Amino acid sequence: MRYLILGVTEARDETGAPLPLGGARLRALLAALALRAGGPAAAPVADLVDEVWGDDPPRDAPAALQALVSRLRRALGSRDSVRADPAGGYRLAAAREDVDLHRFTRLAALGAEQLAAPAADPAAAAATLREALSLWRGPALADLPEPARTSHAAPAEARRTRAARDRVEADLRSGATAPAALLPEIEALIHEHPYDEDLRAQQLRALRAAGRPADALAAYERTRRDLAEGLGTDPGPRLRALHAELLQAPAPAPAPAPPVPPQPRGNLRPRLTSFVGREPELAALAGDLARSRLVTLTGPGGSGKTRLAEHAAADQPGSGWLVELARLDHPAAVPGAVLSALGLRESSLVAREKTSTADPADLLVEHCAHRSLLLVLDNCEHVIGAAAELAERLLTHCPGVRILATSREPLGVPGEFLRPVEPLPPPTAHRLFADRAASARPGFTPADDPAAVAEICARLDGLPLAIELAAARLRLLTPRQIADRLDDR
Template identity: 60%
Template structure:
């Protein structure tokens, strides 16, 4: 027997024949049992859910027994079993559409993460095809539980649209994306997909307008800035990194050699708008550390360039195939509450939780532990998590890193901090100041960007003195270089 709860509750024989289940209470009973297929549900829990919102009858146990009898008559006595303290639906999780939906969406997301959008699209189409209406339609107090399933449905639709873009079907995906983005204006991953679709259809100006609209909405309604992934996409648009559109006939001519393509790195590494100067030995040492340890902390004072160095090392390692499931950056500098660290990392890896309020929300939040959700997202993947700027949240970052490393064997963590995390197995890599030659090169490059034609050779002694007084700190040197618009180096 197959059971459907993603819509009105139904029971169906393997040959596709619908089984008449009975009235609303019987359908509610079947919904509760189907959601926990193969597990015993206590009598008290069944009574609470079947009569939610109403006063249970005086003899609730007898009333429940009567409903069980009616359900057995519809399905067969052997399918609803009595167990110690409750009842159990004799079914496998795979017999229930909600559980098949969970499996298919998990497999679809994994296929998408592995770079196979065609397989992802097929799996996600099958998953979304299981829906016949609102989730848990026959459950009396359905709001909190149904919201969880609707959030997963939105995740699946988002992943399916991502697969469509990966298959080059941006024009077909754009109408649905536009509709979903209007309904979920603060869903950044969804908004990013719409911006990508506009870009891929050659509508770059509209994509920039869409980004600005999202930025304003986030600032006005949440008081936050766009995520690193969204800002990186904006930088690509500004740099003219648009997808090629259909080309018309052109006159024959000499073929120009295509520029070398930078390997695409999965994850949310932001696009860098300036060159990276030196530090090749530090990058090589950091990559060696990551090959031998699962937690590496890059240690240094503020302004030492920890963030930029860690991202360069991560990107180069990913391009070499070290982390096939990508590099994911969680920026902790804006986080002030240690309890919000998990939420920040969830958002960074694209698994931000849906915030629910109202009746049943507290129970749902307890059932949906954010750490468990993060583990579910990372488990089974070979990925690098970059925890940036941990120094003011060391204890919370350390606890989360230790939990993730213990439960996600394919995960490696690179942290940047002004002090070690103190987690067993941690390798600490101190980052010193830039050597003088490298500091002069950085001052020269950033100075030329601020004042075309600038060269450290025009006042080398003064340039060396600037770099020494700034202790070779990259951030300080870049800030000094910006002053060269108005001042000479001396």
């Protein structure tokens, strides 16, 4: 059995198949037990009650916990999976290596040791740290209620940041990754930790190694200003030494890149309307894509997953390809849909496909094996199994491929990072309504009937698609008439 708590809590059997865990309380209990797996002591009853129910424990908490433990045993398929300790409390029958958090901790420490060793092997350290970071699928201990989640997750998140920084350092030293390719990830980490001087030093070194000394000097100046304004301090000795090196001598010219055949820029469509209200999500998604090769946007229909994915893909370097899966009638058609989106149906691969029994997925792997591209797999939920299988195959065999998926549920592929797309908050929803309403009725402003606009956005649960459809009705109706007719399908 494997237990996953770096993201939504999961339990997987020996074949890797997830076990149905039921509700939030059951997942919280499993997360609390897995957190202590392989430790010297059982989890005390009082601690488990706090971490499962938070500030709202049941009246007879020990009895309720015992009943929940029985449900968890049934879900895991064995009474021995959770053992009652004679001294009180409960213990998950699992080794520390069976829990992704503890495996991550071990691998992150090993990678740091490999990097700091006198005879360091940066490439080996980078591989170890990359394996460690791939275990993250979302926020750590996401199913624990507050404040337990924050107190337990904070050390894990800090170790994740250190591991990401160490992996960048290993890549910089090994030279296996082009310095320019590391910059988006470094900048995303700096956005999260603006006063981390080690990250700032990595940024300067990467810019210098990429043959951009002027940009490195400009980055140092931004760092100096940010430290002065935010902390009232000057850059430390390491940053000052790097700055002096940049001033004294130009960086060596980067080695010429091997010639590659020109690649199309993708098939992303130009948008005919403005993109309103998702600026924080776009910034966060840029960091997600820098750290993870598979990012899945989850959320209900109409929440704006597709628009967010398209805009995020358009902001990424390289080619981005949108694969629309909503119209597919059968899961087996998923590889063919990707082929069509990439334009391979009309390429020389077509003849080979017609004259042989080659699997479309094999053709995709062959095409993508030595290319760098971003695939946007849109609306995966009704072909989730086939989309997940293809995504895992491409990520395994095509190191230059990244995938941004949209779905109402996770794909469940190892290394997947989940980014929930929430409904718009009221101020943003009102702004979107006003933007679309101005197109339907020139001169309209929410101030014309603010109460009706607020009611429309609230009753439509802040869903962007619903708000856009409602705003389009302003050609014929007033905001109050629209609000009054929302119950009329």
